[in-house]
Amino acid sequence: MEMKNTSLEQFTAVLASDAPTPGGGGAAALAGALAVALGNMVGSLTVGKKKYADVEDRIKELNAASEDLRVKLLAQIDEDANAFAPLAKAYGIPKDDPTREQVLEECLHVAAQPPMNILRLSCEAVELIAEYGEKGSRLAISDAGCAAAMAQAAIRSAALNVAINTGLMKDRDYADAMNAELDALMDKYVPLAEQTYELVYGGLR
């Protein structure tokens, strides 16, 4: 069964257990999906309102992009679990097996991809959410702030899960290239999410 079809109760119960997945990567993907859904909620409450007729076409584009990201992020929960499984297995290879190091390295490369994808998708989410915060209905503005907080958590959780893999890679050129993308995304999007949140929170207090 795809993970997106498990209940909130089941997902959080398995997350809390010693099962290797879902873990931080899967939780990051779900947080990203919650973030784009909250953004889309702002959009859904904006479309069709006379006051926001000027931005309606753009809001509809944002809604379509959010829905696309929601589907992609939920799918990453399974991608992350599937990519982690061979790594968990590789740790079981005897330490004196001559293939161990090479197999582990390949598995680390594979395991790092879904968190990096979740990071990229969550950064796209922040762009959309910032625009919802600017253009969306003032009546739903708190949801845009929640979306920003959630997207920031998704980015940060995904980043941890990229870093834990790159940190163990022997191929430092490969690891450095991933870390460079990670740093560039974090440097841009963690502050943009923060700014969107603060703008909303400041407006309410």
Add this chain to the structure above:
Amino acid sequence: MEMKNTSLEQFTAVLASDAPTPGGGGAAALAGALAVALGNMVGSLTVGKKKYADVEDRIKELNAASEDLRVKLLAQIDEDANAFAPLAKAYGIPKDDPTREQVLEECLHVAAQPPMNILRLSCEAVELIAEYGEKGSRLAISDAGCAAAMAQAAIRSAALNVAINTGLMKDRDYADAMNAELDALMDKYVPLAEQTYELVYGGLR
């Protein structure tokens, strides 16, 4: 049906729609549940390991407290929806109805309670997560960092949903008392979550 029994797919789809609930409050509660579950995952991967025998009793206490918070936070998704429904209805009372102002005021008081509870529970989560970060298995340390990021998002989302209600209250003494608790919790626990996250992320990069 209780919201915790809906699937991740259903929950995020309804969140994205123009349905009044779930909204930021429900998402905050789920983020809080994800946070304590990730903390508990660290604990589950620590218990039974020789290296961590010294802290095992304390980790078991943290795990029990986390499980208690997970159940309470998931229940708050429904509490939030149920407390918001009368407020949504009250906005439909004609503006010239002499009872409107009093009914709205009472509904705002009711609607503010679940977000405040979610805020309090998520702050308790941060305390537990900080301790998992200190004492839990180093092999699961990235999950403690994800937990901290998620708990911070839960706190911030809950805070927005308290503030949107207190901002509309006519009874300023009541609103100020809620805001004072909100500020005290935010001032203490947003930085503690940040510190826990940074400690983990700094250790991996």
